Every structure is written in C-alpha cells, then in structure tokens.
Amino acid sequence: MAIPAHNEAATLGEVINRVRASTPEFDLLIVDDGSQDNTSEILKELKVVTATHFCNLGYGRAIQTAVKYALSLEYDVLITLDADGQHNPEEIRLLFEEFFAGGWDMVIGSRHLTKKSYSDTSFGRRIGMLLFSVLVKATTGKRVYDTSSGLRVIGRNVFEPLTYSQFVDFHAEAIVYLLRLSYRVGEYPISVGRRVKGRSMYSALSHFKYPLKTFLMVFLGIVQASLTRRGNRQ
Amino acid sequence: MTLQGIVVLNLIAVALLLWVANLVRRGALYAGYGVIFILVTLSVMIVLSIPQLLSLLVRLVGAVFPVSALTLLALCFIVFMLVYILTQVTVLSNRLATLAQGLAIQQAKEQAERKASEAAFE
Numbered sequence: 189m190a191i192p193a194h195n196e197a198a199t200l201g202e203v204i205n206r207v208r209a210s211t212p213e214f215d216l217l218i219v220d221d222g223s224q225d226n227t228s229e230i231l232k233e234l235k236v237v238t239a240t241h242f243c244n245l246g247y248g249r250a251i252q253t254a255v256k257y258a259l260s261l262e263y264d265v266l267i268t269l270d271a272d273g274q275h276n277p278e279e280i281r282l283l284f285e286e287f288f289a290g291g292w293d294m295v296i297g298s299r300h301l302t303k304k305s306y307s308d309t310s311f312g313r314r315i316g317m318l319l320f321s322v323l324v325k326a327t328t329g330k331r332v333y334d335t336s337s338g339l340r341v342i343g344r345n346v347f348e349p350l351t352y353s354q355f356v357d358f359h360a361e362a363i364v365y366l367l368r369l370s371y372r373v374g375e376y377p378i379s380v381g382r383r384v385k386g387r388s389m390y391s392a393l394s395h396f397k398y399p400l401k402t403f404l405m406v407f408l409g410i411v412q413a414s415l416t417r418r419g420n421r422q
Numbered sequence: 423m424t425l426q427g428i429v430v431l432n433l434i435a436v437a438l439l440l441w442v443a444n445l446v447r448r449g450a451l452y453a454g455y456g457v458i459f460i461l462v463t464l465s466v467m468i469v470l471s472i473p474q475l476l477s478l479l480v481r482l483v484g485a486v487f488p489v490s491a492l493t494l495l496a497l498c499f500i501v502f503m504l505v506y507i508l509t510q511v512t513v514l515s516n517r518l519a520t521l522a523q524g525l526a527i528q529q530a531k532e533q534a535e536r537k538a539s540e541a542a543f544e
Contacts, residue, residue, distance in 0.1 A: 217530060237533045239526035245519050253523045257530055
C-alpha cells in the first residue's frame with residue numbers, strides 16, 4: 189500500500205496508524221514528495237518504509253514512484269491512498285476484495301457511484317467532476333464517476349504500462365490511458381470525509397489550470413496509449 | 423538599408439559572436455547552443471554585407487523595408503529558440519525526476535530489507 193505525501197505532517201501520522209490498524213498484513217510505503225514540513229520526522233518516528241523524493245515532483249510522479257517500487261519488488265497489487273485523512277482506511281479491504289472478485293486491472297474508490305450525482309460537492313467542483321467524467325466517457329466509451337479519487341487498487345498487469353507515460357495528476361489521464369489500452373477499470377463506492385487539518389494541494393489558480401492541464405494530458409494519454417499499443421504489437 | 427545601419431548591426435553581431443565564444447570557452451554555455459547563435463549571427467552578417475542577398479530576403483519575406491524583414495526573422499528565431507530551450511528544460515526535468523525516483527526507490531528498498539532482517543532476527 190502506498191501513500192503519497194507532500195507537506196502532510198498534520199494528518200499523516202493518524203492516517204498511517206489507522207491503515208496499520210485496519211490492514212496490518214499489507215506492506216506500507218510512504219512516498220514523501222519533497223515535503224518541507226516535519227513529515228520526514230514523523231515517518232522516522234513511525235518507522236515506516238519511505239521513498240523520499242529530494243525535490244517536489246508532483247502527485248503523478250509520486251504515484252509513479254510507488255508503481256515502480258511495486259514493479260521492482262514484484263508485488264501483485266498496489267493500493268494508493270491519500271495522506272489527507274479523507275479516506276476511510278477501513279474500506280480498503282472492501283475495495284481490495286472487489287478488485288479480485290471483479291477481475292479488474294484497476295479499481296477506483298468512488299465517492300459518487302451510489303448516487304451517480306455530484307450533489308454533495310461545491311458547484312465549481314461539481315462542474316469539474318462532471319466534465320472529466322463526460323470526457324472519459326467520450327474518449328473511452330466508459331463512464332467513470334469519480335476520476336480524481338486517490339483511493340485505488342492497481343493490479344500488476346498495469347504496473348509496466350503506467351511507467352511508460354508521465355502523469356501530472358494521475359486522475360482522468362491515467363484512467364483514459366488504461367482504458368484505451370483495453371485494461372479493465374472499475375469503481376467501487378466509498379465514503380469520503382472532509383479535510384480537517386492541513387492544506388489542499390489545489391490552490392485558487394489551479395481551479396483554472398487543472399482542467400486545461402487535464403484536457404491536454406487526456407489527449408496525450410490517448411496518443412501515448414496508441415504508441416504503447418503499436419510498440420507492443422511490434 | 424543605410425550604411426550606418428549595416429555597420430551598427432555588424433558591430434552588434436561581432437559583439438554577440440565574441441560574447442557567445444567567451445561563454446562557450448568558460449563552459450557557461452553548451453557548445454551545441456553556441457553553434458546555433460554563431461551560425462545565425464554569421465548568416466545575418468553575410469546577408470547584411472551583400473545588398474543583392476538582402477533585397478532577395480526582403481522580397482521573399484514580403485516586406486517593404488529590409489529592417490522589417492530582419493525584425494520578422496529575428497522574432498521567428500526568438501520563438502524557435504524559446505520552444506527549443508523549453509524542450510531542453512523538460513528533458514532535464516524528466517531526467518531529474520527519474521533520478522529522484524530511482525534514489526527514492528533504492529532508499530525504500532534498503533529500508534524494507536533492513537526491516538525484514540530485523541523482523542527475522544526478532
């Protein structure tokens with residue numbers, strides 16, 4: 189299981205303890221993405237295996253480091269979880285069971301699958317989520333309700349393709365990339381709490397930058413998937 | 423173009439050549455980038471020195487005055503260089519990211535091995 193963290197000292201300790209309590213048999217890796225607060229001290233104190241980026245590389249790269257780590261140590265499954273404490277670690281096992289039961293290559297913990305609406309989020313976020321969901325549907329034919337969820341179960345089959353491409357946020361672009369490569373991506377309903385400590389990685393400016401970046405990355409994800417497919421055929 | 427304009431531009435070109443050559447010599451500019459500037463500057467100097475060549479360039483670009491043609495070409499060169507430099511920055515940033523990821527994974531693997539051996543010892 190991997191938790192990418194960038195300046196998440198306020199919540200990380202509690203998240204690690206909850207994860208350890210709910211899934212003690214899973215190996216845990218924290219990807220410290222160049223944190224400048226006391227995240228590293230907390231990690232040392234908790235004696236958790238840590239992959240530390242010496243500079244901030246971004247969320248997508250942090251996930252990719254976890255994928256590369258899982259690939260090199262020949263793990264069968266990688267579970268990713270956000271460090272902000274919004275996910276419920278007790279639901280990881282359900283997601284994990286669904287991964288095997290459904291024969292998926294990646295399962296996303298979805299906040300909106302049950303209701304199939306975004307009514308419980310702010311107006312701006314609602315539009316963004318709907319837009320990305322429609323974008324995934326338009327480019328792959330499959331509706332994914334929660335493209336930006338950080339709780340995912342990723343299978344070994346897709347470790348290698350995920351290292352070929354560069355993902356900025358590992359959200360819609362990664363989903364489109366995998367679906368275009370004919371991998372099976374599913375969703376499973378989860379509950380998500382509100383962030384009570386720390387700061388979101390999204391600033392006011394990123395509300396404009398993020399959609400544009402995601403559109404570009406989705407387009408590039410389609411191109412990359414075609415290149416990967418062609419490379420595999422040769 | 424007036425003789426004064428040609429002389430001024432040639433003087434600027436010579437100064438640029440000397441500056442670039444000195445930067446390459448000191449290792450402050452990669453020789454590959456230096457060559458681009460030297461080639462472009464020498465080309466401009468040749469065009470400025472041969473009036474027929476300058477007239478041909480003005481006609482080809484569709485400009486009325488030689489100064490407009492040279493300005494347009496200079497702008498194109500700046501845009502080209504900007505894109506080229508950004509691609510080089512991206513290449514370096516990708517290399518840096520791969521290096522950072524490799525180091526982080528190696529470090530995590532060592533920690534995991536140490537942890538496993540400690541667990542086995544206990």
